[in-house]
Amino acid sequence: MTDLGSAFRTAFGRAAEGVWHAPGRINLIGEHTDYNDGLVLPFALPRGVSVAAARRDDGVIEVRSLQADGTVTAPVDGGTVVSEGWPAERAWAAYPVGTARVLREHGTGGASLLIDSDLPQGAGLSSSAALECATALALCDLHGVEIDRPELARLAQRAENDQVGMPCGLMDQSASLLCTPGHALLLDCRSGLSSQVPFDPAAAGLTLLAVDTRASHALTGGDYGRRRAECEQPAALLGVDALRDVKDLAGALGRLRDPVLRRRVQHVVTENHRVEASTGLLRAGAVAELGAMLNASHLSLRDQFEISWPEADAAVDAALRAGARGGRMIGGGFGGSVIVLAASDRAGRVRDAIAAAYAKRGWTAPEFLDAVPSAGARRLS
Numbered sequence: 001m002t003d004l005g006s007a008f009r010t011a012f013g014r015a016a017e018g019v020w021h022a023p024g025r026i027n028l029i030g031e032h033t034d035y036n037d038g039l040v041l042p043f044a045l046p047r048g049v050s051v052a053a054a055r056r057d058d059g060v061i062e063v064r065s066l067q068a069d070g071t072v073t074a075p076v077d078g079g080t081v082v083s084e085g086w087p088a089e090r091a092w093a094a095y096p097v098g099t100a101r102v103l104r105e106h107g108t109g110g111a112s113l114l115i116d117s118d119l120p121q122g123a124g125l126s127s128s129a130a131l132e133c134a135t136a137l138a139l140c141d142l143h144g145v146e147i148d149r150p151e152l153a154r155l156a157q158r159a160e161n162d163q164v165g166m167p168c169g170l171m172d173q174s175a176s177l178l179c180t181p182g183h184a185l186l187l188d189c190r191s192g193l194s195s196q197v198p199f200d201p202a203a204a205g206l207t208l209l210a211v212d213t214r215a216s217h218a219l220t221g222g223d224y225g226r227r228r229a230e231c232e233q234p235a236a237l238l239g240v241d242a243l244r245d246v247k248d249l250a251g252a253l254g255r256l257r258d259p260v261l262r263r264r265v266q267h268v269v270t271e272n273h274r275v276e277a278s279t280g281l282l283r284a285g286a287v288a289e290l291g292a293m294l295n296a297s298h299l300s301l302r303d304q305f306e307i308s309w310p311e312a313d314a315a316v317d318a319a320l321r322a323g324a325r326g327g328r329m330i331g332g333g334f335g336g337s338v339i340v341l342a343a344s345d346r347a348g349r350v351r352d353a354i355a356a357a358y359a360k361r362g363w364t365a366p367e368f369l370d371a372v373p374s375a376g377a378r379r380l381s
């Protein structure tokens with residue numbers, strides 16, 4: 001990444017007081033379980049969003065990005081960004097401004113921020129949460145406010161829900177703030193409690209490839225919210241607080257008439273079991289066995305939750321044919337990335353097979369990233 005400190009001086013004509021970084025994430029397993037009060041198992045990527053920042057005491061937040069034109073300036077005590085109807089070219093700035101507005105209630109104030117990211121946008125690797133979390137850490141440090149990380153994750157989630165208008169769960173912000181190198185994070189999204197689960201694919205002779213399918217996703221569209229509603233509805237019909245509480249799946253399915261709702265319930269309940277089983281496999285050192293869990297998760301997301309997309313299905317299919325242990329789509333769905341677990345000495349062949357499947361269909365070539373479990377958000381300087 002660029003020397004963000006010097007770029008800040010050029011952009012704002014004064015010195016930055018520090019640089020903060022928050023990573024993107026890959027969710028190993030546990031998709032669309034977070035807002036159902038369930039379990040997730042993400043890990044942090046070695047890529048993310050960095051923010052150089054200096055405090056302002058005039059109640060103004062001023063943001064620039066090396067990936068966008070122009071400066072966005074807004075009062076920290078404004079209403080919600082979503083209600084202000086910002087134009088598309090300023091949409092990216094809703095995340096840091098929204099975060100500043102939420103954190104203001106906890107004692108932070110204005111700042112000048114220069115943002116840089118090496119995460120592809122729309123790839124489902126959680127660039128939005130990384131932007132919120134890097135901003136949140138910077139604002140807390142600049143204004144001397146201490147908030148523990150699980151709480152900070154909830155506040156960043158609130159910024160996305162209330163300020164940006166995206167009804168996401170707690171996973172992405174928690175992953176960015178709480179992950180540690182060499183581990184996945186087992187997070188119980190009801191209690192907020194988490195634990196670190198050792199996850200070192202390389203040590204087991206395995207490679208976890210992230211494949212950006214180049215079919216970009218925009219979760220602020222209605223599909224994500226619709227899926228959320230299709231989970232809340234059966235929970236209400238079944239008389240439980242959240243689908244997490246469904247213990248007797250067959251009984252619950254028998255009580256629901258709508259086949260769509262039955263499929264949604266089936267996915268969420270079985271996906272929570274897959275998170276528990278996957279955690280058990282990791283703790284037992286049986287990393288290669290995760291492949292079967294990834295495959296089952298993908299089929300469930302494709303057929304029960306119905307959020308997969310053609311490029312994802314083709315990538316998983318090509319990877320399995322080339323001898324991968326397993327693979328699945330990750331994130332909110334309808335576009336974004338896939339992960340593939342393969343023996344390290346097969347990873348090249350798997351990559352080539354996916355690229356060939358895309359070329360055959362005339363699709364934009366996919367991008368590959370060796371996904372190594374990395375550190376969570378931190379101050380860099």
Ligand code: GAF
Pocket residue numbers: 030031032033034035168169170171172219331332333
């Ligand atoms: C998106 C959301 F932001 C998360 O909260 C989560 O629901 C995920 O989709 C699906 O598991 O990344």
